[in-house]
Amino acid sequence: MPPDTQSVVKPPDTQSEAEATDDTQSETEPTDGKSEAQPAATRSGAQPTAARAGARPTAARAGDTIESFSLKDLRGLRKDYTRRPDESIISWLVRLWDAAGEATILDGTEARHLGSLSHDPVIDQEMMREASPCSLWERVLGSVAQRYLCADDLYMQQTQWKTIEQGIQRLREMAVAEIVFSDDINTRNPDLVPCTPVMWRKLVRLGPQEYSSALAI
Incomplete structure (x- = not known):
């Protein structure tokens, strides 16, 4: 339901604003940017869903600002998304979709830092080719299409x-x-x-x- 703008939006109290003193600045504590915005913390713990919140390939292509993964984040992603021994490519793809979906957005540098996820040199090389930000899922799909006929x-x-x-x-x-x-x-x-x-x-x-x-x- 749309919000009741009449009840939510109130005209500013210009008189009270005019009476504000410099004490406002002293009473307002500086924002602890480290504690408020912690992109690494939301992706820490090597959780499969530790992708950039709200990010989608379309948003990345539209030029929206997307925060970079730290090296620690990338190590966690590599641990979660690497193909397991005796796991087929097709089974790995299903697991990757369940873990990451289209929410893990990577640029070319970050994709290279992930290293070998598929343990297939053709697929891994293709995944690193695209320099602009796009989802890991898009990278993998395009790479597998290059690998198989x-x-x-x-x-x-x-x-x-x-x-x-x-x-x-x-x-x-x-x-x-x-x-x-x-x-x-x-x-x-x-x-x-x-x-x-x-x-x-x-x-x-x-x-x-x-x-x-x-x-x-």
Whole structure:
């Protein structure tokens, strides 16, 4: 609901303002900028959601001021976002989306300070190429698109699933693969990708044989 401007906005009391003395300056304590604005503190602790609050790629491209990450922040991000041993690229992409989404905005220098996140030299090099600020998610998607020829190359990394949770994970991996090679630059959220019949059939083939008839379409 819009605020009640009549009740909120009051005309200034010019008389009281005129009576203000220099004591106002002495009574007003200086702002402790360190305690009020702590971009590093909001991103400390190596939390996956420790991205710049409110920042989005569109805002960065519009020229809005975006505070830089400290080296400590970047080390925390590297710890959270680095691909794990035996983790496929497609599974790593899903985890990266859940942890960072589009909220982690990096310039080229900060991206280089992250080092090797994917443990794939082609992907890592491409991630550092863009100098202007953009989301880590955009960097990763563009880099993976340069590394692989088509979505099927990512689908080949998927493994069999046995539980419902694993099945959902496989569907989300497929959604990410579709986004990587999508021509629609406005579609960057894998959770909004519709499940196509082709994706569903792939899911059924990866699942237990006893579920095949129940999941068949």
